[in-house]
Amino acid sequence: MAAGDGVVKSAERVTALLELLGERRTPMRLMEVAQALDIPKSSAHGLLQTLMARGFVVRDDLQRYRIGMKLFSLAATALEFMDIREMARPTMEVLAERERATCNLAVLDGHDVLYIEKVEDRSNPVRLVTHVGTRLPAHVTALGKVLVAELPPAARRLWLSEHEFSKLTSQTRTSAVQFSRDLKQYENVGYALDRHEFHDAINGFAAPISDATGSVVAALSLTCLGTSTPEDEQVAIGKRVCDAAEEISLNLHSNGVVGA
Structure with missing residues (x-):
């Protein structure tokens, strides 16, 4: 009590x-x-x-x-996330202010994405419901698409076979087949999209972040409010998100940071 x-x-x-x-x-x-x-x-x-x-x-x-050693393991994970958050935040602040949108950093935790950092555009009066510590089903976010796509092939197949594709909007991917098409698109263009799949008023763009070993350990996203983005603008935003993710990755590489 x-x-x-x-x-x-x-x-x-x-x-x-x-x-x-x-x-x-x-x-x-x-x-x-x-x-x-x-x-x-x-x-x-x-x-x-x-x-x-x-x-x-x-x-x-x-x-x-x-x-016990489990506490040491949890502490080590927290320190790793702290390194990534601290090194990612300056780039996230620039991206959020430039795009007038919300920038998120997340990792894959089982079948959820776990948000470990968030930067909002302060000029925007509208605030999104996500915050640091939020968990969302991976299949409804651009972040989740990146992180699942970057799993080793066998792990990805197992993930897809075990995941529950619950429906949140009319655009939510409700099967492994539908979701896999989005993973393929991500592999082709280098960034993932969320087209109103979590919320009818939200579009998302996400790109991978790799650590000093070259392994993808997190994903960066830009969450935009409003209707669907025109295709030409969509490509431009996707590239800017990729550039920001690459900047963070290079920072992790140069500082020898190894993710969780």
Whole structure:
């Protein structure tokens, strides 16, 4: 249950426990944990058992507890995303202001795209619903098309066979066959399109971002409000998005950044 300030007590105890174990240089016994957190021994035991089951805490042969490797893995991923976000943001700000549109940075997480950075055109009074941390089904976004297209062939085939192509608008791709045609188009022109497939008022353009190894680790998109873009203008915008994505990729290459 949440307190008046919105804090969930059980979640607060979990974070306090992880912080406690993270601050200690040596593993702790159950009683030490309970005393340090000023909670009943049974409560401490329940928290530790739950975190052990998820790999966040491990117990040694002397029945002492310490931070597990899963937390290190999550921290490493966060740092990698932070590098990409920090290096991408200046280019995103220029693109968003020049095009008077919203610029997004996202990665593929299973069957969703996960937005890890966003820059809005401040002169535009209309704000889009997406924000950092938003997840959307990959098949309804230009970002998702880029990221799925860049999967290794076997992984892409598996992804297509397992994905649920839910319909959000009349333009949403509702089958692997339809979606695959868009992937082919992306491969031909170098950028992907979202033609009102997520929302009737949104067009999207996206291009890949590669890290220092040359692997595609993220995608950059420009989200434009309004009716469909004329084809000649569409090509021009697509090229500018590709140029911005390439600029970010070169920045990652030169700084030796390796993505998640």
